[in-house]
Amino acid sequence: MDLPADVTIVEMLPRDGFQRLDEFVPTDEKVEIIDALSSTGVDEIEFTSFTHPKAVPTLRDADEVAARIDRNDDVTYRALVPNAVGMERALEAGVDKVNALVTVSETYSRNNQNMTVDEILDEIDAIVELADGTDVEVEAGMGTSFYCPYEGRIPQEQTLAVVDRVVEAGVDEVTLATTMGLANPVQVESMFDEVFERHPDIDVGLHLHDTNGMSLANTLTAMQAGVDRFDASHCGLGGGVVLPEGMSGVGNTPTEDLVHMLTEMDVAVDADFDRVQDVARDVSDRLGLGATSHVLMGGTVAGVLDTVAGDE
Numbered sequence: 001m002d003l004p005a006d007v008t009i010v011e012m013l014p015r016d017g018f019q020r021l022d023e024f025v026p027t028d029e030k031v032e033i034i035d036a037l038s039s040t041g042v043d044e045i046e047f048t049s050f051t052h053p054k055a056v057p058t059l060r061d062a063d064e065v066a067a068r069i070d071r072n073d074d075v076t077y078r079a080l081v082p083n084a085v086g087m088e089r090a091l092e093a094g095v096d097k098v099n100a101l102v103t104v105s106e107t108y109s110r111n112n113q114n115m116t117v118d119e120i121l122d123e124i125d126a127i128v129e130l131a132d133g134t135d136v137e138v139e140a141g142m143g144t145s146f147y148c149p150y151e152g153r154i155p156q157e158q159t160l161a162v163v164d165r166v167v168e169a170g171v172d173e174v175t176l177a178t179t180m181g182l183a184n185p186v187q188v189e190s191m192f193d194e195v196f197e198r199h200p201d202i203d204v205g206l207h208l209h210d211t212n213g214m215s216l217a218n219t220l221t222a223m224q225a226g227v228d229r230f231d232a233s234h235c236g237l238g239g240g241v242v243l244p245e246g247m248s249g250v251g252n253t254p255t256e257d258l259v260h261m262l263t264e265m266d267v268a269v270d271a272d273f274d275r276v277q278d279v280a281r282d283v284s285d286r287l288g289l290g291a292t293s294h295v296l297m298g299g300t301v302a303g304v305l306d307t308v309a310g311d312e
Helices: 013-019 027-038 062-067 083-091 106-113 118-133 154-169 185-198 215-225 255-264 273-287 301-311
Strands: 008-011 044-049 076-081 099-102 137-143 173-177 204-207 230-231
Touching: 008 255, 013 027, 013 044, 013 255, 027 044, 027 062, 027 273, 044 062, 044 273, 062 083, 076 083, 076 137, 083 099, 083 118, 099 106, 099 118, 099 154, 099 204, 137 154, 137 255, 154 185, 173 185, 173 230, 185 204, 185 215, 204 255, 215 255, 230 255, 255 273
Parallel strands: 008 044, 008 230, 044 076, 076 099, 099 137, 137 173, 173 204, 204 230
Antiparallel strands: none
16 A cells, blocks of 8 residues: 555544534533643644634633643644634634634535635635744635535535635645545545645645544545545544534544554554543543444454453
8 A cells, every 4th residue: 555654643622522512511621631632642633713602602712721721842732713813813822723714615604604615715815814924834624625514515626626725825734624424435535636636745634524434444545645634533523513403423533543543554643542542531431422433442453352362
């Protein structure tokens, strides 16, 4: 297999995970969890979202969380910003990077940010301008890059046009998101082949949800296409805030499953699997999630072989 020598892991639990919970996670507990995640060796943590509290009430303590977490020098701390106002708050909070949100689907954009795609792209321009002259990097996180819950399959050219636009705006990175978790490896390969054809030097990542159970297969395909940065969430917790009523099962790739796979494949990651596994168990207990990943269900080489040995 033609795989990257090493992979960057971006931890999404404190933002993508906490935003989908019905109950507010107390600030003290958020800080404790983020500090624990900082000890796992993951490269980046998206620790909150500087969104209006009415839009995402479960992250209404973003400024306090930013002030209280114990920042590890080896970790990049980034936050989601939906617009220039959010960017100003993020700069005041001293973030290392921002995830400037743009959604490819017009319907989702209106439901999620009450703006058209063109208006959101104008905000990307403003965010990049605000970052100019600072050390803060800007990533364009592109939601609904493959499917939209309201429009269905997004034409590949529509997504590529937005990629072209954010690259033109001057963002440092681009991340395509499978917001619905419905993409398959053929679609992932086709998309990234074309992205790299248009922008050979682009720093591009993949944010995966796992509705169809293909997130690790999509990860492998993306790696073979040249992607070496992936978003994941401990315990697989994550999901959008404006998904249709009754839609569930759109959790992210569990960080513990991703790190386990990469470690077993001898792909270098900074994250320590044993520590990732321990934190996943702790998060699961704290939030009452149960066994939400293969690792937490014992599906590791060591876990299975130890069980078999114990039965003999």
